[in-house]
Amino acid sequence: MLGLMMGKPLLISSLLRHGAEVYAEQEIVSRRVEGDLHRYSYAEAHQRAQRLANVLNKFGIERGDRIATLAWNGYRHFEIYYGVSGFGAVCHTVNPRLHPSQIAYILNHAEDRYLFVDLTFMPLIEAVHGQLETVRGIVVLTDRAHMPDSKIPGLLCYEELLEQVSETFDWPEFDENTASSLCYTSGTTGNPKGVLYSHRSTVLHSLIIALPEVMNFSEKAAVLPVVPMFHVNAWGIPYATPFTGTKLVNPGPKLDGDSLWDLMESEGVTASAGVPTIWLDLLRAMRDHGRAPKKLEFVVIGGAAVPKSMVEAFEKDFGVEVRQGWGMTETSPVGTINVVKQRQRSLPDDDRYELQTKQGRKLFGVDLKIVDEDGTALPHDGEAQGELKISGPWVCKAYFKQDDDNAHREDGWFSTGDVATIDPNGYMQITDRVKDMIKSGGEWISSIDLENAATGHPSVAMAAVIGVAHQKWDERPLLLVVPRPEAEPDSESIRAYLSDQVAKWWLPDDIIFVESLPLGATGKILKNRLREEYKNHLLDDS
Numbered sequence: 001m002l003g004l005m006m007g008k009p010l011l012i013s014s015l016l017r018h019g020a021e022v023y024a025e026q027e028i029v030s031r032r033v034e035g036d037l038h039r040y041s042y043a044e045a046h047q048r049a050q051r052l053a054n055v056l057n058k059f060g061i062e063r064g065d066r067i068a069t070l071a072w073n074g075y076r077h078f079e080i081y082y083g084v085s086g087f088g089a090v091c092h093t094v095n096p097r098l099h100p101s102q103i104a105y106i107l108n109h110a111e112d113r114y115l116f117v118d119l120t121f122m123p124l125i126e127a128v129h130g131q132l133e134t135v136r137g138i139v140v141l142t143d144r145a146h147m148p149d150s151k152i153p154g155l156l157c158y159e160e161l162l163e164q165v166s167e168t169f170d171w172p173e174f175d176e177n178t179a180s181s182l183c184y185t186s187g188t189t190g191n192p193k194g195v196l197y198s199h200r201s202t203v204l205h206s207l208i209i210a211l212p213e214v215m216n217f218s219e220k221a222a223v224l225p226v227v228p229m230f231h232v233n234a235w236g237i238p239y240a241t242p243f244t245g246t247k248l249v250n251p252g253p254k255l256d257g258d259s260l261w262d263l264m265e266s267e268g269v270t271a272s273a274g275v276p277t278i279w280l281d282l283l284r285a286m287r288d289h290g291r292a293p294k295k296l297e298f299v300v301i302g303g304a305a306v307p308k309s310m311v312e313a314f315e316k317d318f319g320v321e322v323r324q325g326w327g328m329t330e331t332s333p334v335g336t337i338n339v340v341k342q343r344q345r346s347l348p349d350d351d352r353y354e355l356q357t358k359q360g361r362k363l364f365g366v367d368l369k370i371v372d373e374d375g376t377a378l379p380h381d382g383e384a385q386g387e388l389k390i391s392g393p394w395v396c397k398a399y400f401k402q403d404d405d406n407a408h409r410e411d412g413w414f415s416t417g418d419v420a421t422i423d424p425n426g427y428m429q430i431t432d433r434v435k436d437m438i439k440s441g442g443e444w445i446s447s448i449d450l451e452n453a454a455t456g457h458p459s460v461a462m463a464a465v466i467g468v469a470h471q472k473w474d475e476r477p478l479l480l481v482v483p484r485p486e487a488e489p490d491s492e493s494i495r496a497y498l499s500d501q502v503a504k505w506w507l508p509d510d511i512i513f514v515e516s517l518p519l520g521a522t523g524k525i526l527k528n529r530l531r532e533e534y535k536n537h538l539l540d541d542s
């Protein structure tokens with residue numbers, strides 16, 4: 001027997017509509033690429049998102065069409081999140097840190113119709129626009145006075161477009177499983193793959209991350225997402241803020257410690273979120289000021305492992321709580337959070353800091369298991385290590401336009417490529433990674449792409465790239481090269497050769513010449529052995 005309640009769909013437009021109706025005055029404050037601080041209310045944001053929906057209508061956009069963004073965390077980007085998804089189109093956030101060839105691949109693969117860009121990224125767009133196959137127009141996120149001189153013909157001005165249309169738009173009602181947004185991840189082998197979120201998955205994820213035990217959103221809170229809106233929807237923060245009435249503070253392009261400290265201080269920020277690398281400079285700024293920004297209560301840190309020294313610095317030196325989170329583009333992203341349980345709060349400080357280096361407990365809604373090589377589930381005893389699998393309503397079941405790729409969706413579980421333990425209290429801890437990728441400062445570097453590029457060099461016979469620990473960037477690539485018999489190994493020429501093919505920040509921190517590489521029975525390079533051997537290589541150096 002079915003229940004007799006209304007089947008109203010869970011739609012993204014309702015999150016902002018609720019914010020505009022119930023918390024109309026609450027603020028969104030944004031550092032603009034033009035340099036100044038911009039502030040307005042949820043009511044105004046809602047109006048402008050409606051204007052944008054009218055612009056899309058005028059463009060002839062249809063439901064399901066993809067609209068791409070290349071933009072920092074700011075109010076215009078926020079309006080696109082809502083205007084595009086609310087209209088029924090798909091908001092496709094693109095990571096500007098990728099190599100231009102990858103950006104062109106992604107825009108073509110997604111078949112984006114329009115592209116909305118911050119002024120900062122004009123050089124990038126100029127580099128790729130000749131390769132774009134489906135984009136009909138490029139909208140620059142600025143006003144007429146700041147429109148750039150560009151060789152791209154017919155650039156459109158965002159503010160002008162908004163002025164030309166009505167400020168009301170009736171958000172359409174449609175199936176909650178409709179696609180809402182798209183984000184490509186390079187955290188897998190091969191070309192970047194698209195994770196296609198739905199309205200339902202996004203709304204459910206937002207409801208859960210707003211809870212006290214996760215990000216604690218409410219009208220009393222002010223959150224500053226350092227994590228970019230172009231990388232997994234800023235961990236869902238732009239969706240979870242309006243309906244909870246939380247003040248949203250967008251840092252724009254200024255992510256150095258001093259700028260973050262000043263903005264947190266002046267805007268009364270209570271919570272912030274980002275990858276470990278970003279906090280090193282904020283901690284430095286906190287030391288310079290002799291204190292944390294006055295209202296800062298906690299920081300959510302994820303995307304890479306949080307070192308114990310970082311937990312200790314925030315908590316012991318500055319009284320700011322660390323909440324470690326774990327997740328993936330494929331999991332919307334938040335899957336676990338480490339907020340220490342009440343009865344463990346009285347642990348000796350050192351033991352509690354140690355506990356906080358774990359990635360945390362699963363959120364309500366997702367399930368976790370760890371399995372051995374045969375797929376057999378392992379005990380949650382804090383000892384057994386196995387590949388982590390996850391399932392839940394905001395976990396990806398298939399990649400966008402990759403119907404032949406089944407690897408991740410057997411038995412309704414998504415294989416994360418992370419190796420973990422789970423303890424009897426439910427805390428998951430990442431201990432290794434089976435996917436052969438490097439995560440530097442929260443962004444992926446493909447070891448396979450680097451190896452393929454390196455083996456094209458005339459003096460290279462074999463190449464292996466591994467990620468090794470780095471104090472600032474968490475991991476950096478190290479290239480091991482077996483030279484060709486007659487060749488004279490030369491790091492500089494290899495580095496110059498690679499820099500023509502990959503982004504500058506992908507270049508290996510060191511190149512080591514070796515006689516041979518360890519191979520397994522099937523001829524594959526034994527990366528785990530190399531990782532073990534060289535794990536301290538860059539730490540020793542620094």
Ligand code: AMP
Pocket residue numbers: 185187232301302303304305306324325326327328329330333359416417418430433439442444
């Ligand atoms: P992405 O899809 O770029 O968000 O990357 C997801 C991957 O980042 C995960 O599969 C992990 O390998 C890694 N990751 C995310 N959060 C953490 C964390 N708290 N500790 C260690 N690794 C993490």
